[in-house]
Amino acid sequence: MEKPAESARSRPFNGKVKVLKILISFYSRTGNTRNIAARIGREFEDNIENEVVVEEIKESGVDRGGVSGYVKAGKDALSRRRSEIITPVNNPGNFDLVVIGGPVWAWTVSPPVSTYCSDYGVEAIKVAFFCCMGGSGAKKTFSEMQKLCKKIPLEVISFKDRELKTEEIILRKKIQNFVAACQE
Ligand SMILES: Cc1cc2nc3c(=O)[nH]c(=O)nc-3n(C[C@H](O)[C@H](O)[C@H](O)COP(=O)(O)O)c2cc1C
DSSP: OOOOOOOGGGOEETTEEOOOEEEEEEOOSSSHHHHHHHHHHHHHHHHSOOEEEEEEOOBSSOOOOHHHHHHHHHHHHHTTOOOOBOOOSSOGGGSSEEEEEEEEETTEEOHHHHHHHHHTGGGOSSEEEEEEESSSOHHHHHHHHHHHHTSOOSOEEEEEHHHHHHOHHHHHHHHHHHHHHHTO
């Protein structure tokens, strides 16, 4: 039977509830990862009064829109072409935990997330990862992110596009379990 998500509110830390400063950094081409990032953020805030900042990773000088953008995204991921990203506002080193998310592209991490992990994720004290995907590639994506951040994640979680549309209760539970595991 699935373990129920424990309420972090009831979990004392040195006699007090431990409040964390959390940065959620995500890249999203079509909105799925953005949606999940916002939901993870709300769950962290609801769980206990964590301080949560959600920041979008933005590429510079590339258009990923439309069919040509899709094709280029696939080629860039396959060739592991470096993506240039706009310097993030938030320094990962200033947070207790950095949760990094993005879509799976060509069965691996997308170039903007890859750049974020190698250039900024390395500065994080602790990391956790999430990804959105059509159906497969999460394992490779997480192992690449781990290598680039040079850190073992506290927890990882993947979401299939189908789940986002049809499985609200399962989705909610998965997010609750992920957040609870990150707070242990
Ligand atoms: C270029 C490209 C390659 C993709 N490759 C994969 C893949 O290998 N495996 C998979 O399950 N989904 C793949 N997808 C689907 C996306 O990972 C999925 O739709 C995801 O939810 C998109 O997230 P976003 O809306 O945040 O951009 C690919 C999408 C794109 C654009």
